[in-house]
Amino acid sequence: MFNNHYRQVYLILGILLIVSFLFSLKYGAILISFDEIVGGIQKSISSADTLLLTERIFINIRLPRAIACLLVGASLAMAGVLMQALFRNPIVEPGLIGTSSGAAFGASLYFVLGAVFKFHAGEWTLPFAAALGGALATVLVFFLSFQKSAMRRQSVVTLLLTGIAINALFLSGVGLMSYLARDPQARSITFWNLGTLSGVNWNAIIFIAIACAVCFALALRKVKSLNALMLGEEEAVNIGVDVRRLQWTILGINVILVATATAFVGVISFVGLIVPHLLRLMKGSDNRFLLIGSMMLGGILLTLADLAARLLLAPAELPIGIVTSVVGVPVFIFLLRKNQYY
Amino acid sequence: MLTLDNVSFSIGDKKLVDNVSASFQAGKLNLIVGPNGAGKSTIIKLISGQLRPTSGSINFGLENSSTIPIHQLAKGRAVLSQQIDLAFPLKVWEVVMMGRYPHFVTQPSATDEKACQEAMQFFDVWEMAKRNYLTLSGGEKQRVQFARVLAQIWTSEEGVARYLLLDEPLTFLDIHYQLQFLKKLKTLLMQRNLTVVGVLHDLNLVAKYADHVLMLHGGKLIEQGSPESVFTTENIYNVFQIQARLLEQNQTFHLFFD
Numbered sequence: 001m002f003n004n005h006y007r008q009v010y011l012i013l014g015i016l017l018i019v020s021f022l023f024s025l026k027y028g029a030i031l032i033s034f035d036e037i038v039g040g041i042q043k044s045i046s047s048a049d050t051l052l053l054t055e056r057i058f059i060n061i062r063l064p065r066a067i068a069c070l071l072v073g074a075s076l077a078m079a080g081v082l083m084q085a086l087f088r089n090p091i092v093e094p095g096l097i098g099t100s101s102g103a104a105f106g107a108s109l110y111f112v113l114g115a116v117f118k119f120h121a122g123e124w125t126l127p128f129a130a131a132l133g134g135a136l137a138t139v140l141v142f143f144l145s146f147q148k149s150a151m152r153r154q155s156v157v158t159l160l161l162t163g164i165a166i167n168a169l170f171l172s173g174v175g176l177m178s179y180l181a182r183d184p185q186a187r188s189i190t191f192w193n194l195g196t197l198s199g200v201n202w203n204a205i206i207f208i209a210i211a212c213a214v215c216f217a218l219a220l221r222k223v224k225s226l227n228a229l230m231l232g233e234e235e236a237v238n239i240g241v242d243v244r245r246l247q248w249t250i251l252g253i254n255v256i257l258v259a260t261a262t263a264f265v266g267v268i269s270f271v272g273l274i275v276p277h278l279l280r281l282m283k284g285s286d287n288r289f290l291l292i293g294s295m296m297l298g299g300i301l302l303t304l305a306d307l308a309a310r311l312l313l314a315p316a317e318l319p320i321g322i323v324t325s326v327v328g329v330p331v332f333i334f335l336l337r338k339n340q341y342y
Numbered sequence: 343m344l345t346l347d348n349v350s351f352s353i354g355d356k357k358l359v360d361n362v363s364a365s366f367q368a369g370k371l372n373l374i375v376g377p378n379g380a381g382k383s384t385i386i387k388l389i390s391g392q393l394r395p396t397s398g399s400i401n402f403g404l405e406n407s408s409t410i411p412i413h414q415l416a417k418g419r420a421v422l423s424q425q426i427d428l429a430f431p432l433k434v435w436e437v438v439m440m441g442r443y444p445h446f447v448t449q450p451s452a453t454d455e456k457a458c459q460e461a462m463q464f465f466d467v468w469e470m471a472k473r474n475y476l477t478l479s480g481g482e483k484q485r486v487q488f489a490r491v492l493a494q495i496w497t498s499e500e501g502v503a504r505y506l507l508l509d510e511p512l513t514f515l516d517i518h519y520q521l522q523f524l525k526k527l528k529t530l531l532m533q534r535n536l537t538v539v540g541v542l543h544d545l546n547l548v549a550k551y552a553d554h555v556l557m558l559h560g561g562k563l564i565e566q567g568s569p570e571s572v573f574t575t576e577n578i579y580n581v582f583q584i585q586a587r588l589l590e591q592n593q594t595f596h597l598f599f600d
Contacts, residue, residue: 002458234423238390238419239440239441240415241413242412242413
């Protein structure tokens, strides 16, 4: 009785994950055969200088990109689960508390100022500017929504509304930067705001992987408390949850996940919103299942979206945010209309 | 035993609870009555730890409640409130299992599962264990909540006292379920030696089932004692501004209002 048999779902998601990962290794601007994939891996383990051209493309471009899809998808979907649980609201997405719009502003500012002052920046400057912007916007939201009260918790409604206001502010900042920018910079800003995984290298992957793993470990310890929150904040206190501490922990995890992912690949919408919904339809709302499942399904969806972004206009590329939105919006509307559970 | 020592609570200049002292015995049904705004729910929230008293102290046994961490408190203290709706769909047993959250870290033990099963059987919701909570009727939802809250204090370590707080849990139930719940509660609290403190609106239900009654007015304790000693026409007039007649029948008494 007291079991939900999640194993089947994990198994299906696991198979899908492997299949979509292999597809994304093979297909792209050029087709890479599985022999070349195996050869590339074997050679780069022994010594790297004898690689053929396709093998080099595989090791330096295709493989990091495919792994980045998994990690970024997992991070964004996990953040979506956490935020929906925290706000007890199914239409919340991870960017809500200002992190991604702040990051977008930081990146835009970098593009414009970089062009004006002509400083030649290293590979870390853009991610740093974006992460800084994201952190700044989030801290602003926290600071403005903080209230001293007799209750042992933060009002999530205030947090939500403050988030909407600060989001609007930073998005208008992005608009101003696009207006000021000359043509190549304006294109960079647009492209970055729609997300792209084309610039990802191994250094970025290590960074995202660490953030993702640490946040997953932290979040896994909070699944019971997040479940309890479904009953309402007051009831959660009654079953022993320190709600204020939980709020700060979850918001902190969310900032790390979103800021890290966004800093390297730009703003990718809808993954964090849709994935938790799909999982709830499959099996239910237990947050342990949602958390583990969302890491897998988020990775799958982003991998497929990136594959589509690479193939649809090959050899040119679509920004991935366009793909996720074009697919995500109809799915979301469908879910809203079909589902009576709210 | 649960005791309140000179407990006051104010927001700004307004005193919601004014210097209330009382003690509540285990195995007894202690109920608080009073008009709207008398401070009944505030007292429940002070005892449950949702609010901290401005002055005075609340003691669970010999321990001052402000020194007990919330997760520790939850192992022996449960709160039953008005109807609860969930933000997301969950199965009935998943809701009831939340009552056992204070007792396990990641996976429920056999004891936790047994407590859930027994509590669900006790409140007649075992048959709907696998149903979606959001599809239940109001009365069914509230019975599931009864099972969840009682599962929380169904078992405890030897010699550890258990407390149950009621914050108008019967508000949306019909008279059949109100009576059934109070009967079951009486059985449970005697079997398991629970200390129960609660707020109910219906004075006749209080008169019929309470062992000890506290009457509040404007945050102050007006009278406490047995229902017979508290429910006098004079007290009821002073507190509710209505004329009541008392009629004794079959060892219980009824209130009629003119």
